[in-house]
Amino acid sequence: MTTIVIAEDHQMLIDGVKSFFEYDEEIKIIGSVNNGEELIKLVELKQPKLVITDIRMPKMDGIAATKIIKSKFKHIKVLALTMFDQPDAIKQMLDAGASGYLLKNSGIKMLSKAIKVIAEGNTFFDPNVAFNFMNDYIDKNVTIGKSDQIVLSNREKEILQHIANGKTSKQIAEDLFIAKTTVDTHRKNMIRKLNLNSGNELVKYAIDKKYQF
Template sequence: MITIAIAEDHQSLIDGIQLLLKYEEGISIIGTANDGKGLLDIVRLKQPKVVITDIRMPKLDGIEATKVISKEFPHIKVIAFSMFDEDRAVIQMRDAGAKGYVLKNSPLEELLKAIYAVMEGNPYYDIGIDHTLFDNASAKVKTPKSNLSKSEREILKLIAQNKTSSEIADIRFTAVSTVEKHRKNMMRKLGLSGKGELLKYAIQSKYDF
């Protein structure tokens, strides 16, 4: 029996995965969580054979949770299930110990393929991911963050925590207009086109500051 734990902060996606796997012979979902800490509680208590986890979650994100699982339970296979298809996210999850990576915009059946693949000892990466990333086992993604000033990098950290410009201004004892100016400068330097893209970039970059 392939026992599975799922961590995803959107309950509707958990429901969809449960529906997909409900009648799959030889697969049993033994726990679900809406945040990374809840996932670790389930893993430590029930030790599933496979973990399916989102990257961006409350309390503890999927990358950090995967690092802990890989260290404490190296036999457990972790599959990332994420909307992020950037090279950085894929490599960070792989380096954390994930054996598979499936994109949320792919058919849910991709998860089933990934489960069977990792249980056979094979990595599984969504067709939408650049597989040349894995030609070099120690590949790292180069980033343009070196172009950012110290203040901009500090603000980027706070953006990664989903802080608003007003909240960042309070934390840094500065004006909201100053924070907004830094945001615009970062978007220009990083080649991004909007606040949504800056937030996405910040989340994916936060372990490299």
């Protein structure tokens, strides 16, 4: 059985997860807290097999908490459950020692899948997060969740609108005050998310959806 503690500052989400797994014979929620500091104490007390943690929390964020947990208990797995889909956030959680990264809008069934994959010693990622750089941080088998829903971030939608208006990556970067490499990364991620084959197909998609963002 996979024993789990959850760190999340929204109690409603915790209650929903507990309710879903209440009668699951393979997964057992053995504790929950609402901030990073309490998470450290709970992990020391309960010694779970897996920690599910948000990134933004009071007192101590999930990244800092993960670093401490992995330094003290290398065998305990960590799954990030968050709304942040920015590459920097993903990179920081990976560097801290997380074995998975899942967005909150992915649904409870994908959370169940992520838990089981990570418990088996593998790595799990939400299909809607940027993962083109992940091979630099992962040396285990990686599972990418499957979803029929395509979720573009607000920044991606913004860049897609600029693409639809015929702007280059350099022009978009100047307009949005971000690096050109950041724009290029978003382009690659959108091509992957939308199951396209090239930058030209992305441009065509952007033009087709110009007034639907």
